[in-house]
Amino acid sequence: MKDSGVPWIGEIPECWETIRLKFLLEGGLRNGLFKKKDQFGRGTKLVNVSDLYSGDFYINDDTLERVETTPKEVEMFGVHGGDLFFVRSSLKLEGIAIAACAKESEETRVFECHLVGGRPHKNRVNSRFVTYYLHSRTIRDRLISLAQTTTMTTISQDKIGGLPVLVPKLEEQHAIASYLDRKTAAIDSIIEKKQRLLTLLEEKRAALINHAVTKGLNPDVPMKDSGVPWIGEIPEHWRVMKLGYLGQLQNGLNIGGDSFGSGDPFISYGDVYNNAILPSNPVGLVRSSVNDQMKYSLRVGDVLFTRTSETIDDIGIASTCLQEISKVTFAGFLIRFRPLPGNLAPSFSSFLFRNQNIQGYFARNVNLVTRASLSQDILKTLPICLPPLNEQIQIAAHLSKMALAFEQLDRFLVRQVELLKERRQALITAAVTGKIDVRGEEA
Known part of the structure; x- marks a missing residue:
């Protein structure tokens, strides 16, 4: 060496x-x-x-x-x-x-x-x-x-x-690449099976959430046609309204890069993408003005949506604010929905807007060229199922208990996948940095 x-x-x-x-x-x-x-x-x-x-x-x-x-x-x-x-x-x-x-x-x-x-x-x-x-x-x-x-x-x-x-010499490069092709394929096969289980688990969880936020918890309640094909029937006493009639929309703060790193709390794209509920202590900081903090504020019950991304699947991901965050602002790649009082329980919103049917609606309607983009006009047309407020709170409480059970199983499978990926990554790193000699390995 x-x-x-x-x-x-x-x-x-x-x-x-x-x-x-x-x-x-x-x-x-x-x-x-x-x-x-x-x-x-x-x-x-x-x-x-x-x-x-x-x-x-x-x-x-x-x-x-x-x-x-x-x-x-x-x-x-x-x-x-x-x-x-x-x-x-x-x-x-x-x-x-x-x-x-x-x-x-x-x-x-x-x-x-x-x-x-x-x-x-x-x-x-x-x-x-x-x-x-x-x-x-x-x-x-x-x-x-x-x-x-x-x-x-x-x-x-x-x-x-x-x-x-x-x-290394070209012949050894070929040997390393062929070795890694074989070894990573074997690990990938195991990972794929674990990820399939995770997918099935997520599909089950998503189906239960979608059923609860569009059909309610009472299987014997009288139903009616919602008038929206992808929603289907809803309880007779529920309403369907477009999002634009339920509150106001606001794009986030666009500010120069030299304003970041110090100042007041800042909600980033990643804070929304990675969390159904907004973190109460975001790590991002920005030097925002008092006017910025008024225009781009967040209140309990506000919902942020991702509005631009490299892929359609990452558009319209929602995160709900459940705690006050003093002097906070949010990124320009996000859209804030602020409900009118009495329409939506914040806990219900955290399940309603994070369900796959709503993201499917966005996927069918967003613009996609080199990047996918969600506009306020599209967001305003989103049909929303509205149970009475007390029923929203009951549904959210039921789904919160269910989510805990799913999260435990999900964490177990995710950890197994992480360990396999770490093994794969370690193998690649060792081979391409010469820590292991693979030239004698047989196919």
């Missing part, structure tokens, strides 16, 4: 080299193609951010969007088999610099402007090996540390290009 010359990597095998990524690429890194909304839906296949998130190391050509292109754009932004891509801007820190490799394809492809792309020298590096390397824990942590976060997380070409890459 010898010193790699990189403190956070440590020792590497004697015959390995340490080379910065930009020197392993033909022509370096480049940003992708920018296109207007009306140019999507036809033409050349387009690799975008969601394609890097939805795959596992490799881009799935079958799900690519299409966009109009010129021959010059295809020449400048064309995708070849083995090309590497990185996410250069993300709403979530953990999403930054996610990497994926393009497979060989007979179809013409280009890549979009939220990505950085590069073409490895085939006589120097194996693309599969480099992709595994970029997904190792050591390298993921390094890339995340190089990112900058304000309202969005970004990383520059220079930071990505300057990343040290450990480079």
Whole structure:
């Protein structure tokens, strides 16, 4: 072994080299193609951010969007088999610099402007090996540390290009990639079974919540047609109203990046995305004015929705405020719904707006080009089932007890999956940093 010359990597095998990524690429890194909304839906296949998130190391050509292109754009932004891509801007820190490799394809492809792309020298590096390397824990942590976060997380070409890459001889790169293909496939098979159980558990939980917030708890109550196909019948004494008639909507605070890091509490996109109930002590801070705190305030009963994301599935995720937060403001990537008094119990809202049928409604109606976007106009049209207020409180209490039982089983399965992923990650990291020698491993 010898010193790699990189403190956070440590020792590497004697015959390995340490080379910065930009020197392993033909022509370096480049940003992708920018296109207007009306140019999507036809033409050349387009690799975008969601394609890097939805795959596992490799881009799935079958799900690519299409966009109009010129021959010059295809020449400048064309995708070849083995090309590497990185996410250069993300709403979530953990999403930054996610990497994926393009497979060989007979179809013409280009890549979009939220990505950085590069073409490895085939006589120097194996693309599969480099992709595994970029997904190792050591390298993921390094890339995340190089990112900058304000309202969005970004990383520059220079930071990505300057990343040290450990480079064994080409034959050994092939051996490591093949070894990891086999080993990760075996672990992935077990993970898939555990995740299927989690999916079934979530489907059951979601079905019970949806039934409770649209049918109530009394199976013998007289029913009527709601007038909304995806809701179906509701109790005869309930109402259905569009969200726009039940309260007011407000987009969040847009402010310069230098205002973050100190000041007063700030609710971020992640605070909403990760929590059905808003955290009462958000970690984010922003130097907001008194006017900001009045316009972008939060009260008990307010509901925040995610309004923009890389994927449709992340649009319209809701989080309900159940505790006062002094001087708080919320991010511009969110929309606040403030109910009129007497319409919605806050505890009921935390279940009502977090159910899959409502998110399905958003998925059918949002705009999707390079990013998915939820407007106030779409949110206003959302049909809401309204039981009497006292019945809302009863339903919420019932669902809270049920949720505890589901959470215990969910935590058990999630921990098993986490341990398997840790094992997978440790295996990748050990192989691509030379901590284990796989050259003698048989297929």
